[in-house]
Amino acid sequence: xxxxxxxxxxxxxKVTDYSYAVIFxxxxxxxxxxxxxxxxxxxxxxxxxxxxxxxxxxGYENVIRRIVDIQxxxxxxxxxxxxxxxxxxxxxxxxxxxxxxxRAASSxxxxxxxxxxxxxxxxxxxxxxxxxxxxxxxxxxxxxxxxKAFKDSLESQRRLKLLQRIQLQRGDQTSSTSGSLDVKxxxxxxxx
Numbered sequence: 521x522x523x524x525x526x527x528x529x530x531x532x533x534k535v536t537d538y539s540y541a542v543i544f545x546x547x548x549x550x551x552x553x554x555x556x557x558x559x560x561x562x563x564x565x566x567x568x569x570x571x572x573x574x575x576x577x578x579g580y581e582n583v584i585r586r587i588v589d590i591q592x593x594x595x596x597x598x599x600x601x602x603x604x605x606x607x608x609x610x611x612x613x614x615x616x617x618x619x620x621x622x623r624a625a626s627s628x629x630x631x632x633x634x635x636x637x638x639x640x641x642x643x644x645x646x647x648x649x650x651x652x653x654x655x656x657x658x659x660x661x662x663x664x665x666x667x668k669a670f671k672d673s674l675e676s677q678r679r680l681k682l683l684q685r686i687q688l689q690r691g692d693q694t695s696s697t698s699g700s701l702d703v704k705x706x707x708x709x710x711x712x
Contacts, residue, residue, distance in 0.1 A: 628669035
């Protein structure tokens, strides 16, 4: 091949047009893959992050709204908050629970024969979100009306107590009162 012929073919309008088209395609491909594509990926990632942050913002707004509602409730009921500590104290307060039971028994005419208090762990190792239970077993002898009055008196006291079990049995036949019952009660007191 002749040099002139090769030179003429390379400098022809078709070759220059194709050369410009190939160079433009290579330049455009470079910009598309290394400049435009990362920017588009960045824009879509930021748009997705914006959507997530908007959802998170709504969640925070709801939490803040609930905190404000609780705070306004506490402000409105501040004078009655001592009742919460009386109903479920932060310590077992065994003597207070026994005094409540004795007060209820004496007001109802119930004679307490025995009191058995469950084991209390003062060194809390379990999770603090659970309420702790103090179980008191009572053995008494009385009439049915006195046992009912005792139950009603326990329920009317401020400290929360739950009668877990009531067992009524006929008392001794040698007893002087005809309606005497042996009453066994299981009372649960709560503390935090």
